[in-house]
Amino acid sequence: MTAMDRQHRIIVVGGGAGGLELVTRLGDRLGKRSRAKVILVDRNPTHFWKPLLHEVAAGSMDANTHQLEYAAQARWHHFEFQHGALTAVDRLRKCITVAGCFDDEGQELQPVRELEYDTLVLSIGCVTHFFGVPGAEQHSLALDTVEQAEKFRRRLISTCVRAQSGRGRTGAHGRSRVDIAIVGAGATGVELAAELRNTAHVLNAYGIHKLDPRQDIHIHVIEAGPRILPALSERISHKAHKLLSNLHVNVLTSERVTTVSPSEILTASGKRIEVDLTVWAAGITAPAVVRNFGLPVNRAGQVIVGPTLQVEGDSSIFALGDCASYTCVERQTVVPPRAQAAHQQATFLFTALNARLKGRAPPAFRYKDRGSLVSLGDFSAVGSLKGGLVGGSMFIEGLLARLMYTSLYRMHVMTLHGLRRMALDTAAHWLRSRTSPRIKLH
Structure with a gap:
């Protein structure tokens, strides 16, 4: 098939908070109407909202009840899921290489694959940075x-x-x-x-x-x-x-x-x-494989992008979330690696990619700091709200901060499933918590 005969192919690599929100919206808008083929690539078969991993580690959240199967989300929202890790990007041929998948016994489930793209979005997140500290x-x-x-x-x-x-x-x-x-x-x-x-x-x-x-x-x-x-x-x-x-x-x-x-x-x-026991939570860096793609990266290995979140020197590749480094022109500050930044960038790219398919130049991304919240479990929460009705910045703590913190995850669920399913999901988890131990014991 020639480029004129087939659908525009959008590949999003990484099903984290931003990546999954983006493919879900693109699938509903473009995939459902056969205006583009939307593909999600991820090394894991399920999605979990990363800001809640500390609750899984402490046992206060059962990850199994909060994970989302990528294959199911793809079926519901009209995109394709490819299971496997990204290993290479061939910018000249405009294709990526996805590693094979194996079961628990080492048997190959899927072979190494090459996938062609017209638009590539990198959303592969970051990993812990150990800074070379011995041991x-x-x-x-x-x-x-x-x-x-x-x-x-x-x-x-x-x-x-x-x-x-x-x-x-x-x-x-x-x-x-x-x-x-x-x-x-x-x-x-x-x-x-x-x-x-x-x-x-x-x-x-x-x-x-x-x-x-x-x-x-x-x-x-x-x-x-x-x-x-x-x-x-x-x-x-x-x-x-x-x-x-x-x-x-x-x-x-x-x-x-x-x-x-x-x-x-x-x-x-x-x-x-x-x-x-020691937990290392001292810093982040982009996955080492990113440095092999021939893309411009900073010292932390994050892909450097411009105001449209396009990679410098390659207009067909975008990056968002923790793996991307974007410096706000107005403030000359780097967008922080937070869930709210990934959410805003996913929303921006949904609009930008729709414009791209129509032959229009994408607009410039503008990050808006909505504040930050830190949970201290059942004991308290503390943080600040910015913009919106608040105007400037408002310090909050206690029950209000705790409710606001919990709502962040619920907003993510609503983006993926809609208001009705989010409400049902919230009710189901509340009912389950009434009959389950407060800590996962097995």
Whole structure:
């Protein structure tokens, strides 16, 4: 078939928050009407909203009930799903290479494939950056995927059980103790620390361990900068620090980790922190494969894009979300790697790609900071709202902040399924929570 005979092919690589929202809307508008062939490529078969991974790690959310099958979403919204990891981009031939897929026994399910594109959108997110710290990658866990979060949850329960049976470490007065270190005090680190304190109490209530949830289970948050939540305002940082202290979380600032081993962490100031479990949440970088595509990237490996989110030097390739680096012209600031940025970019690209198919030049993307919210589990939430009815910036905390934080995920679900299904989904999860343990125990 010649280019004039077939449909315009739009390939979106990465089914994260922004990528899945984009293909869903494109499928409903273009795929349903056969105006374009919309294809989603992802290395995983299911979607999970990444900002909630800390709740999976702490056991307060069952990932199985919140995951979405890409194949089902594709069927409902008129796009095609290709399972496999992106391994190469041939810009001259305008095609990508997708790796083969294998089952749990190593049997090949799908072979290596080449897919042609007319428009390519990269939305492959970022992964944890270990900054070359000795032992960090080998002896700590990241929270990039559901599998990693589940692995940490299982290790947490096992560590508590061993400590209860006297097979773990002992502290003062010969009491068994568990030490959990979280390296990095961004939103993920702070939210995980609060959730873990709640988990310690719930595991004790269910009899999984008889340790004192505050005195025997120690949670350490280690931040290289002078304050926690460095990307947010000082007021939010100060309030969150105070709330963590009230939860008996040991917050260490201006402490740069130099070595990680299975049983301890060393810092540049000479501190030695004994640990049973370590979570690394200190930074992000684009997947290493991105550097092999011949695209312009920054120091973190993120693809550099212009005002239309098109890759510099190639108008047929766009990038959005955490894997993209865009500097706002008006403010000369880089759009932060947040879910709200991915959502805004997906909304923008839906309009831009529709214009592109009609032969019109895409408009310029403008990021609007709507504020930031940080959840401290059942204990509290803190953050700020910007723009809209607020006008400037308004600090919020407590129940209102908690409700606003929860609504962010519900808005994502509504974008994928519509208002009616979002309401039904919310009701179903509420009913399930009435008959399930507060913490996933298996």
